[in-house]
Amino acid sequence: MTSPSDLPNAPFDMGEDTPSNRSDNPTLGDVIAARMSRRDLMRGALAVSVISGTVGPLAIAAAPRAARAIEGAKARFDFPEVAAGSDAMHHVAEGYDADVLIRWGDAVLAEAPAFDPAKPSAGAQETQFGYNNDFIGFLPLEGRSDRGLLVVNHEYTNDELMYFGLIGWTRKGKMASLSDEQIRASMAAHGGSVIEVERADGQWRVVKGSKYARRITASTPMDITGPAAGHGLMKTGADPSGTRVLGMLNNCAGGITPWGTWLTCEENFNFYFSGNDAAQASPLADTYARYGVPEDYYPWGRLDARFDMAREPNECHRFGWVVEIDPFDPTSVPKKRTALGRFKHEGAGNIVNSDGRFVVYQGDDQRFDYVYKFVSAGKIDVTKKAANRDLLDSGTLYVARFDADGRGEWLPLVAGHPKLTAFADQGAILIHARLAADALGATKMDRPEDIDVHAKTGKVFLMLTNNSKRTADAVDAANPRPENRFGHIIEMTPDGGDHAATGFAWEILVKCGDPSIAEVGATFNPATSKDGWFGMPDNCAIDADGRLWIATDGNNAQVTGRTDGLFALETEGPLRGTSRLFFRCPTGAELCGPCFTPDLETLFVAVQHPGESEDKNVPATTENPTSRWPDFKDGMPPRPSIVAITRKGGGKIGV
Ligand code: FEO
Ligand code: CA
Ligand code: CA
Numbered sequence: 001m002t003s004p005s006d007l008p009n010a011p012f013d014m015g016e017d018t019p020s021n022r023s024d025n026p027t028l029g030d031v032i033a034a035r036m037s038r039r040d041l042m043r044g045a046l047a048v049s050v051i052s053g054t055v056g057p058l059a060i061a062a063a064p065r066a067a068r069a070i071e072g073a074k075a076r077f078d079f080p081e082v083a084a085g086s087d088a089m090h091h092v093a094e095g096y097d098a099d100v101l102i103r104w105g106d107a108v109l110a111e112a113p114a115f116d117p118a119k120p121s122a123g124a125q126e127t128q129f130g131y132n133n134d135f136i137g138f139l140p141l142e143g144r145s146d147r148g149l150l151v152v153n154h155e156y157t158n159d160e161l162m163y164f165g166l167i168g169w170t171r172k173g174k175m176a177s178l179s180d181e182q183i184r185a186s187m188a189a190h191g192g193s194v195i196e197v198e199r200a201d202g203q204w205r206v207v208k209g210s211k212y213a214r215r216i217t218a219s220t221p222m223d224i225t226g227p228a229a230g231h232g233l234m235k236t237g238a239d240p241s242g243t244r245v246l247g248m249l250n251n252c253a254g255g256i257t258p259w260g261t262w263l264t265c266e267e268n269f270n271f272y273f274s275g276n277d278a279a280q281a282s283p284l285a286d287t288y289a290r291y292g293v294p295e296d297y298y299p300w301g302r303l304d305a306r307f308d309m310a311r312e313p314n315e316c317h318r319f320g321w322v323v324e325i326d327p328f329d330p331t332s333v334p335k336k337r338t339a340l341g342r343f344k345h346e347g348a349g350n351i352v353n354s355d356g357r358f359v360v361y362q363g364d365d366q367r368f369d370y371v372y373k374f375v376s377a378g379k380i381d382v383t384k385k386a387a388n389r390d391l392l393d394s395g396t397l398y399v400a401r402f403d404a405d406g407r408g409e410w411l412p413l414v415a416g417h418p419k420l421t422a423f424a425d426q427g428a429i430l431i432h433a434r435l436a437a438d439a440l441g442a443t444k445m446d447r448p449e450d451i452d453v454h455a456k457t458g459k460v461f462l463m464l465t466n467n468s469k470r471t472a473d474a475v476d477a478a479n480p481r482p483e484n485r486f487g488h489i490i491e492m493t494p495d496g497g498d499h500a501a502t503g504f505a506w507e508i509l510v511k512c513g514d515p516s517i518a519e520v521g522a523t524f525n526p527a528t529s530k531d532g533w534f535g536m537p538d539n540c541a542i543d544a545d546g547r548l549w550i551a552t553d554g555n556n557a558q559v560t561g562r563t564d565g566l567f568a569l570e571t572e573g574p575l576r577g578t579s580r581l582f583f584r585c586p587t588g589a590e591l592c593g594p595c596f597t598p599d600l601e602t603l604f605v606a607v608q609h610p611g612e613s614e615d616k617n618v619p620a621t622t623e624n625p626t627s628r629w630p631d632f633k634d635g636m637p638p639r640p641s642i643v644a645i646t647r648k649g650g651g652k653i654g655v
Contacts, residue, residue, distance in 0.1 A: 020290050021368040023438035073574040076547050077654050082581045084531040084562040086614075088627035090607065090643065091584040096653070097646050098583065100630045101197065101204050101604070103639040104131050104162075108193050110209040117622075117637050120163055122184035126215055130154030131162065131189040132640050133606035135254035135347065135539075136593035137262055139327060145599035146199040149212055151262040151327050152642065153251040154193065155592075156271070157186040157298075158609050160621045161637055167621055175299050183303055191216040191248055192264055194327045204602065204644040214330040218247035218272075218300075221333060224318065226393040228338035231427035233317045238306065245318040245336065246306070253347030253450050253539055253592070255360065258380060259388040262325045265345035267365055269319035270294060274301035275309030282313055290434050291320065291343075292366075317431050322348055322362070324392060337392040340374045341413065341433035347539070349452040349460070351499055352380050358391055359499040361460055363448030367467045369434065370442045371400040371451065373410060375500045397430065399437040402445075402478035402506055408492065410502045411440040446470060446479045446487060450540045452548075458499065459571070460492040461509065461548055463537040478506065481521055486513030486535035486560075489550075491571070510569070510577045512537060514560065525570065525577035532579040534567050535560050541594040547571075547654070549582075551605070553590040556614040564590045566605060568654055582654065583645065586629035586638075588612035588620065593642070600652040603645040611638030 080094040092098035105115030105128050112127035134153040141147045159175055160166045163182050178186070196210035224243050228234060234242030252267035273294035279285060288294070293316045294309050301308035306315040320342040326332040340348075343364040350360045356379030362372045376395040381387035398410035413436045415426040420436055423429045429436045446467035453460050464479070465487045472482040478490060488511040495503040512535045513520035515528065524533050536554035543549065548571050552564040566583040570576055585591050585607055593606030611625030620626050622637045629638050647653060 020292050020366065021434070021438065021444055023444075075575055075578070076545070076570055076572075077568040077580055079568075079580070079582060079654050081529060081531050082565070082584050084565075084581055084584070086557040086561070086563045086587055088586050088629055088632075090586050090629065092645055093582050095648055097648060098643050099204065099646075101642045101644045102129050102195065102206055103630065103641040104129055104133075104189070105639060106206070107208070108195055108213050108215050110213070117162070117635070118164065120179075120182050120185040122181065122188045125185045125188035126217060128215075129193055129195075130191060130215070130217075131157045131186075132608045133642055134252050134592040134608060135264065136595040136604045136606055136642065137254065137256040138595050138597055138604065139256065139260055139262075140598060141196070145597040145601060148197060148597070149327050150193075150195050150197050150595075150604065150642070151254075151256075151264075151325070152193045152195070152593075152606065153254060153264050154189060154191050155252050155267070155608070156250050157189050158612060159186055160619065161609065161611050161625055162186070162189070162622065164622050167623055175297065178299060180303060183298075183300060186298070187218040187247075187300065187304075188215075190218040190250075191220060192251060192262075192325070194330065199602065199646075202646065202650070204646075212327065212330060214327070216248065216325070216334065218249060220247055222246070222248065222323065223333050223335045224321075224338060225335045225390070226338035226340075226430070228342075228427040228430045231425075231431065233314055233428065233431050236306065236312050236314050236318070238312075248323050248334065248336075249319050251323070252345065252365070255348035255350050257324075257350065257358070257388070258352055258382070259385040259391075260326070260328060262327050263348040263350070263360070264323045264325060265348055265362070266320050266323065267344045267346060268295070269316070269344070271297040272300050272319075273307050273309055273316050274299070275311070278310035278313070282309075284313065287432050287435060288316070290432070290438075291316070317342070320344065322360070322392075338427070338430050339393055339395055339397065341372055341397045342431050343369065343372070343433050346448065347450045347452075349450065351453040351455060351458075353499045354497065355500065356380055357395075357500055358388075359453075360392075361451040361453060361462075363451055363462070364434065365447055365449055365465070367447050367469050368444035369448065370437050371445060371448045371462060372433070372437075373398050373400070373499075397433065398502070399433075399440060399442040400504075401441060402443040402476070402490075404477040406477075406505055406507055408504045408506050410504070411437075411442060412502075413437065413440065443476065443478055446481075446484045449538045449553075452540050452542050453499070454542050454546055454548075454571075456546055458494060458497045460494070460504075461540060461542070461571070462490040462492060463540055463550065464488050464490065465536045465538050465553065478508075480508070481511065486511075486520065486522065487537050488512055489537055489569075509571065510579070523577065524579055525575060527575055527578040529580070531581045532567065534562075534565070534579060534581075536564075538590070539592050539594060541596065543596045543653075544598055544600050545652075545655075549594050550579075551591040551594050553592075557587070558614055563587060566591055566594055566603075583643075586610045586627045588614060588626040588638070589629070589640075596653065600655075601646060601650065603653050605643050605645065606640070607643060608640050610640065
């Protein structure tokens with residue numbers, strides 16, 4: 001999701017931009033000087049201060065030596081780099097095709113009518129591909145890489161770019177002028193899609209009438225499972241049991257489990273709730289505030305009482321979870337897995353630990369919020385998929401503390417912990433996971449986005465997208481830059497290769513931004529070209545060959561002189577920290593998804609909110625988007641779409 005304060009006419013910071021963490025957990029300002037990354041010292045040629053947060057003369061002087069050191073080093077990526085820039089088109093590396101596979105409004109279910117942007121309809125939208133495609137997962141059918149299911153999150157709606165007549169829309173006025181049918185259509189454009197796709201004659205297409213096809217919306221019935229199911233805070237007028245909820249909201253990134261299910265993660269759920277006076281008068285006011293509830297952005301409370309805090313004070317507790325869905329059974333009931341905690345989830349990077357327990361790494365995407373991991377109590381059964389059905393309902397949730405010496409500790413959020421006695425039970429700890437993490441002394445991070453695990457090396461890569469609110473006296477070793485506008489990436493190594501261990505080592509892989517501006521303090525490998533650097537890392541993927549790919553959110557002509565895109569980042573050897581641009585978004589869009597088929601011959605990416613404004617003072621609407629990608633037809637709004645990237649003539653991507 002684009003940083004809301006970067007949107008046109010933002011009256012105040014919103015969503016992930018508004019720090020709600022008022023705990024006094026240390027920012028380690030007094031121990032910053034204690035640490036110099038061991039790797040940086042070892043690689044003296046690339047030495048960059050972890051302390052100052054700027055490149056400074058040391059790194060600049062060292063660059064020529066570094067360049068010499070990498071002569072002849074073997075790159076793990078090999079493709080002609082895309083030129084960075086900004087225009088209304090998408091661009092992919094020479095020698096590749098990048099074809100639109102499915103757009104907002106295209107048919108998912110067999111009965112879907114043709115897309116008609118002039119007539120918003122909830123009924124039609126419930127059968128069509130939703131808006132703002134984000135996470136993509138590919139589940140092979142019959143073990144094939146040319147046929148499978150794509151599962152796609154529909155994170156949120158840009159109503160001002162979907163419907164006509166919202167000219168003059170401002171963020172201050174929010175969405176109050178939407179009609180009832182537009183609101184209902186937008187509710188149906190949220191959630192997710194399951195589509196069957198196949199590649200024939202080199203071309204990917206959606207299989208029409210597939211038995212797997214499914215739309216999940218803001219109204220789809222779901223079960224609440226795990227320790228917080230049935231908790232008093234989960235009970236509502238419509239659901240006195242506290243175990244059944246309608247819909248999922250703001251599903252950002254996610255993950256695929258080894259047993260073939262889709263983990264889809266609710267992020268900025270606070271945007272959908274209204275009723276601020278009631279929230280402030282409530283005995284729960286402090287806990288609401290810690291989650292930014294109610295944000296009062298979407299006017300859904302006008303039509304549906306559950307989004308009005310005055311009428312339904314507990315509904316907000318039923319969002320902010322990881323949802324597990326079986327995409328192979330369109331009748332299956334999605335399950336909100338409360339054992340994984342409630343916060344503004346980004347994704348669910350996961351791995352089977354060496355002892356068979358299942359581990360899920362998770363970011364809470366808000367300034368000064370935390371990094372979590374879940375370790376299952378039980379072990380995965382690789383022989384029977386169904387045996388893992390409830391594996392995510394019991395286990396331990398941990399939050400990370402990053403220490404100044406390059407070590408870190410996972411702190412357990414468990415009832416009975418001496419620092420968590422204020423919480424009545426485990427359900428309350430999970431529902432208010434942010435507050436429990438505050439009490440444990442977790443490290444306040446620069447907006448944790450995606451985390452992914454390298455299946456072979458066990459290295460964990462954490463994207464921290466930016467945090468311009470971090471002040472110079474609040475930097476710490478793991479978040480070393482004041483006014484961190486461009487973000488950084490941390491590499492974590494679990495002790496003994498054990499993902500269930502409570503200890504880990506960490507170091508900064510790269511600080512992002514334009515390396516040619518010394519004040520920015522970027523630390524890309526000097527082998528990175530002027531096109532290859534990026535700001536604001538967001539989603540990531542580690543491909544079957546163990547290479548790291550990074551999608552960005554927030555680059556544009558004004559901020560970095562380039563659109564968002566997909567970058568290939570070297571993580572090992574002398575080229576470590578070298579980035580290359582592979583795919584570039586059209587104007588206004590952020591890139592999400594990146595997802596490879598197992599044979600690495602196809603890369604699916606999700607182009608989200610094309611046409612959005614890049615000028616804070618000039619809102620874009622359906623009448624004047626910054627791009628009408630991908631149709632470029634008068635009267636047709638820009639449409640978030642999935643793009644399938646393949647190599648001309650076949651072969652693996654990026655080698
Ligand atoms: Fe939805 Fe944190 O990006
Ligand atoms: Ca983001
Ligand atoms: Ca994201």
